[in-house]
Amino acid sequence: MPLLLSLAWRNSASRLQRSVLTALAVALGVGLILGTELSSRALQAELRQSAADLAGRADAEVFAFSEAGFSQDMVTVVKKLPEVSIVAPVVSKRVFGDAGGSSYTFQVLGVDPAAEQQLHPFNIVEGSLFAADARGTVLLDARWARAHNVAVGSTISLFTATGPDTFKVAGLLGDSSFVQSSFGPIALVPLGIAQKAFRLGAHLTQLSIGLKGSYSDFRRDLRLKATEEYTVRDNQVFFASSRNPYLELQPVLLFFSVLALVIGLFLIYNNLAMTVSERRRDIGLLRSAGATPAWVRRLFITQALLLGVAGSVLGVLLGIGVAAALVQYLKASSGQLGLSLSLDPVVMLAVFALGILATVVCALVPAARAAAVAPLEAIRPLQLLGAERSRRRTTALGLALLVVAGVLIVSGLAQRPADLELPQSGLVVVAGGIIALFAGILAVTPALLVPVTRLLSQPLRIFAPAEAMLARNAVIRRPNRSALTIGGLLVSGALVVAVAGLSQGALDAGSSWVQSLFVSDQLMVSPVRQPDLVRQDINKLAGVDATSPIAFFTLRAGERAMNLAAVDPLDYAAHGRLQFAPGTPPGAFTEIEESRSVFISRRLAQLQAVRVGDSIPLTAASGVLEYRVAAIVEHSLPAPGGEETALISLANARQDFGVTGFNILQVLPNQGAGQDLQARLEHAAGQYGMQLEPVAAVRDGVRRGLESLLLLLSAVGLVGVVMGLLSVIQTILLNVSESTRELALLRAVGATASQVRGIILSQSALLSLTGAIGGAAVGTLLVAVMTRAGASIGFQPVYEVPWGVIALVVLASVLGALLAVALPARRAARTSVVAAIRYE
Amino acid sequence: MSEQATAVQPTVVADNLSKAYRISTRPHVVVDRVGFTVAQGELVAIMGPSGCGKSTLLHLLAGLEPPDSGRVVVGGTEITAMDERRRTEFRRDNIGFVFQFFNLVPNLTAAENIALPMRIAGSRGGHFDRVSDLMRDLNLRNLQGHRPEEISGGEQQRVAIARALLMEPTVIIADEPTGNLDFTTGNEVLDLLWSRCHEHGQTGILATHDARAAAYADRVLVMRDGRIIETIDLGRRQDHSAAPLISRLAQLGL
Numbered sequence A: 001m002p003l004l005l006s007l008a009w010r011n012s013a014s015r016l017q018r019s020v021l022t023a024l025a026v027a028l029g030v031g032l033i034l035g036t037e038l039s040s041r042a043l044q045a046e047l048r049q050s051a052a053d054l055a056g057r058a059d060a061e062v063f064a065f066s067e068a069g070f071s072q073d074m075v076t077v078v079k080k081l082p083e084v085s086i087v088a089p090v091v092s093k094r095v096f097g098d099a100g101g102s103s104y105t106f107q108v109l110g111v112d113p114a115a116e117q118q119l120h121p122f123n124i125v126e127g128s129l130f131a132a133d134a135r136g137t138v139l140l141d142a143r144w145a146r147a148h149n150v151a152v153g154s155t156i157s158l159f160t161a162t163g164p165d166t167f168k169v170a171g172l173l174g175d176s177s178f179v180q181s182s183f184g185p186i187a188l189v190p191l192g193i194a195q196k197a198f199r200l201g202a203h204l205t206q207l208s209i210g211l212k213g214s215y216s217d218f219r220r221d222l223r224l225k226a227t228e229e230y231t232v233r234d235n236q237v238f239f240a241s242s243r244n245p246y247l248e249l250q251p252v253l254l255f256f257s258v259l260a261l262v263i264g265l266f267l268i269y270n271n272l273a274m275t276v277s278e279r280r281r282d283i284g285l286l287r288s289a290g291a292t293p294a295w296v297r298r299l300f301i302t303q304a305l306l307l308g309v310a311g312s313v314l315g316v317l318l319g320i321g322v323a324a325a326l327v328q329y330l331k332a333s334s335g336q337l338g339l340s341l342s343l344d345p346v347v348m349l350a351v352f353a354l355g356i357l358a359t360v361v362c363a364l365v366p367a368a369r370a371a372a373v374a375p376l377e378a379i380r381p382l383q384l385l386g387a388e389r390s391r392r393r394t395t396a397l398g399l400a401l402l403v404v405a406g407v408l409i410v411s412g413l414a415q416r417p418a419d420l421e422l423p424q425s426g427l428v429v430v431a432g433g434i435i436a437l438f439a440g441i442l443a444v445t446p447a448l449l450v451p452v453t454r455l456l457s458q459p460l461r462i463f464a465p466a467e468a469m470l471a472r473n474a475v476i477r478r479p480n481r482s483a484l485t486i487g488g489l490l491v492s493g494a495l496v497v498a499v500a501g502l503s504q505g506a507l508d509a510g511s512s513w514v515q516s517l518f519v520s521d522q523l524m525v526s527p528v529r530q531p532d533l534v535r536q537d538i539n540k541l542a543g544v545d546a547t548s549p550i551a552f553f554t555l556r557a558g559e560r561a562m563n564l565a566a567v568d569p570l571d572y573a574a575h576g577r578l579q580f581a582p583g584t585p586p587g588a589f590t591e592i593e594e595s596r597s598v599f600i601s602r603r604l605a606q607l608q609a610v611r612v613g614d615s616i617p618l619t620a621a622s623g624v625l626e627y628r629v630a631a632i633v634e635h636s637l638p639a640p641g642g643e644e645t646a647l648i649s650l651a652n653a654r655q656d657f658g659v660t661g662f663n664i665l666q667v668l669p670n671q672g673a674g675q676d677l678q679a680r681l682e683h684a685a686g687q688y689g690m691q692l693e694p695v696a697a698v699r700d701g702v703r704r705g706l707e708s709l710l711l712l713l714s715a716v717g718l719v720g721v722v723m724g725l726l727s728v729i730q731t732i733l734l735n736v737s738e739s740t741r742e743l744a745l746l747r748a749v750g751a752t753a754s755q756v757r758g759i760i761l762s763q764s765a766l767l768s769l770t771g772a773i774g775g776a777a778v779g780t781l782l783v784a785v786m787t788r789a790g791a792s793i794g795f796q797p798v799y800e801v802p803w804g805v806i807a808l809v810v811l812a813s814v815l816g817a818l819l820a821v822a823l824p825a826r827r828a829a830r831t832s833v834v835a836a837i838r839y840e
Numbered sequence B: 001m002s003e004q005a006t007a008v009q010p011t012v013v014a015d016n017l018s019k020a021y022r023i024s025t026r027p028h029v030v031v032d033r034v035g036f037t038v039a040q041g042e043l044v045a046i047m048g049p050s051g052c053g054k055s056t057l058l059h060l061l062a063g064l065e066p067p068d069s070g071r072v073v074v075g076g077t078e079i080t081a082m083d084e085r086r087r088t089e090f091r092r093d094n095i096g097f098v099f100q101f102f103n104l105v106p107n108l109t110a111a112e113n114i115a116l117p118m119r120i121a122g123s124r125g126g127h128f129d130r131v132s133d134l135m136r137d138l139n140l141r142n143l144q145g146h147r148p149e150e151i152s153g154g155e156q157q158r159v160a161i162a163r164a165l166l167m168e169p170t171v172i173i174a175d176e177p178t179g180n181l182d183f184t185t186g187n188e189v190l191d192l193l194w195s196r197c198h199e200h201g202q203t204g205i206l207a208t209h210d211a212r213a214a215a216y217a218d219r220v221l222v223m224r225d226g227r228i229i230e231t232i233d234l235g236r237r238q239d240h241s242a243a244p245l246i247s248r249l250a251q252l253g254l
Helices: A002-014 A016-055 A072-080 A113-119 A142-147 A191-197 A215-225 A235-240 A245-278 A280-288 A293-334 A345-371 A387-414 A424-463 A465-477 A479-516 A532-539 A569-575 A588-594 A602-608 A650-657 A676-687 A695-738 A740-748 A753-790 A803-830 A833-838 B002-007 B054-062 B084-094 B110-120 B128-137 B153-165 B183-200 B243-251
Strands: A060-064 A084-099 A102-111 A124-127 A137-141 A155-160 A163-173 A186-190 A206-211 A230-234 A522-530 A544-557 A560-567 A597-601 A615-620 A623-633 A646-649 A662-669 A691-694 B010-023 B026-039 B043-047 B069-074 B095-098 B171-175 B203-208 B219-224 B227-233
Touching: A002 A016, A002 A293, A016 A245, A016 A293, A016 A345, A016 A695, A060 A215, A072 A084, A072 A206, A072 A215, A084 A113, A084 A191, A084 A522, A102 A191, A113 A206, A137 A142, A137 A155, A142 A163, A163 A186, A186 A191, A206 A215, A215 A230, A230 A235, A230 A544, A245 A280, A245 A293, A245 A345, A245 A479, A245 A695, A280 A293, A293 A345, A387 A424, A387 A753, A424 A465, A424 A479, A424 A753, A465 A479, A465 A753, A465 B110, A479 A695, A479 A753, A479 A803, A522 A532, A522 A676, A522 A695, A532 A544, A532 A662, A532 A676, A544 A569, A544 A650, A560 A569, A560 A650, A569 A588, A569 A662, A588 A597, A588 A623, A588 A646, A597 A602, A602 A623, A615 A650, A646 A650, A676 A691, A691 A695, A695 A740, A695 A753, A695 A803, A740 A753, A740 A803, A740 A833, A753 A803, A753 B084, A833 B054, B010 B054, B010 B203, B026 B054, B026 B069, B026 B203, B026 B227, B043 B054, B043 B183, B054 B069, B054 B095, B054 B171, B054 B203, B084 B095, B095 B153, B110 B128, B110 B153, B128 B153, B153 B171, B153 B183, B171 B183, B183 B203, B227 B243
Parallel strands: A102 A186, A137 A163, A560 A646, A597 A623, B043 B203, B043 B219, B095 B171, B171 B203
Antiparallel strands: A060 A206, A060 A230, A084 A102, A084 A155, A084 A206, A124 A163, A137 A186, A155 A163, A522 A662, A522 A691, A544 A560, A544 A615, A544 A662, A597 A646, A615 A623, B010 B026, B010 B069, B219 B227
8 A cells, every 4th residue: 555655745746736736626615615505504594593683582473454553452452462471572663763873774673682582682792671660761773873873872862743752772682583674773762752752652563473273263263253463474484484695696606616527537537538548657567577467458547546635625625715705795695794704623524525425536537548558558658549439329318418508498488477487396307408418518529629629720720720720739639638628628618608698688677677667767765655745846946857657555455464665657658668567458557646556566466366357355444446557567666675576556555545745756857957956855844854866776676686696606606617627727738748749859850939829829829729719609608598488477587698707707718728827838948959859 | 962961051959958757756867958950852861779868859859749858940940949839830831740650630531631720720722733643642542532431541641641741741750760661661651751851851750760761861860768879871872772770770789
């Protein structure tokens, strides 16, 4: 064993550059897989934790429908239900307030400290909890308070029913269910104090319930006994279904990581295969000196083990770095502030072992080839017989795979019913088709090398005909090696182009629906419902032609809650860009203006299983009213909580449900209104506690959210390209080392050093260009496939060729490959002709 | 014959050439203050045992590596004064070099191998006639599309000579050109070299340790330990008999 180890070590050390490249490739693959896995675990733990924080020990939440909230009777009914053990009543109200010299819209929560503590721990990190009857005290979110210079003991002012009132900060809350509100800073006050200060009487907006019986029994009994309108939520189901978009990207990230590892494995295979071919004579000598085939096999597997261990150790370190970077990125981009990395030794060990195992598996074929070298065969020249026949077989297999790929992709996409999402089975078929496509392309690449490199070397021939010819010859001489090298770059390049193309389509889809939602480009957004009088004031501003209000409210629709947005259909008919689903009957706007009907979004239609013409029972104070679905729109206005809404006319909202005022005011300027209108609008918005927000800003917000995720994906994909480049570099290094004599011969017959350098650089350019252009072509095809496969209700990405990214991938690949081989090319060009000719 | 040759301007001048290689820390002198001239049309053989410095001397003459000291002048141009690039270009245009092994680029056909120097010099097609003339002259016509591994050793060497002749070089330098060939094939290659000097007036220098090959030369330089210890004038002869050379070498105790 020591001899084996020592020989394996010397073999690796004698080709240090190649060994380092190989270990680096393994490290990148292992690092990416470990990084993705560790960060995904951190994120899942954080989601579980935040779900637990949010729910606390509450099993269900009962929300009041009417803005006035539940009466005490309802609380009594709920408390008496046999399944209920604890009820924690909450009242919430959005109010203006001042803190640290600035104005904010606070979400004031009135809570009963004794009951609440049994369901949701307060987690006071500074100061103390208030007593149930403590007047003028408030608890704030610690993180918000610190960021806004508000300390325990200082005071804030809240706008109560009697005007501004001062509250002393009694304590600060750490991560808990209370600080998860998405409506600005929260302020906790004792329940009784809140009811009094805001003149809410004994009303409550929410009841948190701890159950001793089952949720389904509770829900049934609640339906039978409830005296007021409500909606109820099963916390267990609700928090289990809350997902982070990053987790949905997880399979794609993992795919890229596995791809990186596969390229790394190809490099190991290539490295060892080359070592075997270089050392045929040494192997022959070892065999004649008595080494058995098994011993030779062990020698090469030991060499692979050395590379695998070095690469995997480096990979684990890299993986920790990648995970730390991903966690930081997610903290910054998605606000997962509690996210923290935990280094699970089992995961690290498993990925480490995977790296080594994969390396050894890759070594099996070259090791077997080495073991098959007969002592005498080693001194014969390389046999190329049979290579041609096996190449023809591979090409035929590749063509068959391409046909299979075409059939799978087309039939997979055909499973998509008109205007609906591709079913899971269709996605699986399409994915199978994509895998077959890649495998097929890899198999036909050796046969395509001759014509493709002839074509691609044409431009080079104009400037350097001899270099172009010799470089092309070097590439096609070992078609399998070149094809594998090109394949690595092609697959990663294709995926980067596909992801970029798809994201461009997604971004465009994202931004166009945002535009379609509003009738004007200037929005005044209010955290609370504003009275109609405010609208009249804004209408009077110079430069304002008209305004169109949007009011959000929630109703009970059968068993579910439904969010609605009241809009003026005539404004939308005149200025709107709402995108209707195909087949929408004309006159939809007149219908929602003149009759009891609504527009609903495609997603909502799918969730509620309704179509145009169906009716939805909406519960009003006067009873249940049947509303007809007049049309389905691609997207509708999102409610303040982000939920999809149904669009209803302002007249119906007022008449049937008593909704007045607005949450968003869309301002239509006069023709020729000057630049100063913006300033006037901003001023007016500020007066009423609103914000002026251009639609472009809303659209940018949507784009940014998408972009940050896609950026991450592209970054991981680019690592794949880097790995592909590593394989190009390795192949060039091998080609150069194998052609030392040939290059010297060229120098002897008159090729200058710069010509030799040109030959090597041209080889590199040809390989990378073939890979990158192939990748771009396949990637563009994938964009078309994935755009169609990924289209779903409410998400219709547009097919767009990402020219910019294609140019970037091609340029980066070629420049990267040229830069990377510049040094070896220089060294080869400087090699002494005489020494190289003597080399044997 | 040699007097005739020295009367005219020499084509190759080796002036006090020395070259040492560092083996471990001590320099090992391979070529030691060697000086001679070769006239136009003359074929000179350099003989000597393995390791006497024959190949290194040829490398210095062809400009494949620079000497430590001394000068090499080819066709009136001092190549030892040139930089690497100019020396390479000069070699491409004026010196044809034939090695014992590894003469051909494996993945180029015979015709492509012959055309190599012109392609390297930037020719785009004007070399076709020249290549086919050479292939006809060297009896290689049927081997045009064959790759090196598909033809015999003698044919490979003839292709190498054709390549060396392509640029109509002033000097043809051959290092053991028959070392790897059988008797008949070796003779074919030597006949070819001799006729280029005799009929085309090109200058030939060949290194060999085979007296039969050296007997084709007009003059034989005998080397030992890096120095020329003897010059044997054979004169231009049609029969290439090795007997006079062998008896002269015997007289010298070599």
